[in-house]
Amino acid sequence: MRNTALALALLLAAPLTLSTPSAHANPFGGYKTGTEITQKQMDAAEVGKTTQDQIREAYGAPSRREQLGDTQIWYYDYVNIKHFGKNVQEATVFEFNKKGLLSAKSKSNAVGKTGNPLIDAANGK
Template sequence: MRALALALILATPLAVSTTSAHANPFGGYTTGIEITQQQMDTLEIGKTTQNNVREKFGAPGRREQLGDTQVWYYDYVKIKHFGKNVQEATVLEFNKQGVLTAKSKSNAVGKTGNPLIDAANGK
């Protein structure tokens, strides 16, 4: 019996470490790509290209073509057990040459396609 109890105690950290990459040890849940304000500040309008952004952050979760402007959206959601949830979108606009023309952050994103997150956000 003691051997079984010891085996369970030793196996618990292994079971916790193999959970989803989006779950943290305190039960929070994240999805998307977080782009901090410091990272936003490194993106220079008129100089930064789509390739620079893709190398730094990966492909955007959403894209939209508005005339000659291509808009990239990097959505990020963090659902916490304690404290305020985070739901934001980083929006980057590029001209037809693929050069950054505008950048902004919003504090809300639309439907994410993830039922858990959409339900938590009332969508």
């Protein structure tokens, strides 16, 4: 009986020990999508000095783009739906002038309807 209980415990624990490193970072599951850009990373991008190429190299292609006159706006959306705690839904915004230099940067705490049914449902959209 004791050996059966031990074997069952080892069998149940095996998926936890064989899981990927990202599963260890969030052991309760959840869902992440997009590009997370921290405040420290935003602070490193200097207005008037950082180029579009440097932003693209650091974070990849933006989730969305807009052209308003001579200003190009790049959005990096990030969503982290957690099983426990507060969900994170934000957009990091970089604006570039016609020379391709960063002219403004900001972060919003809301992203519009994403088109992803899971994310939109979790956010009540």
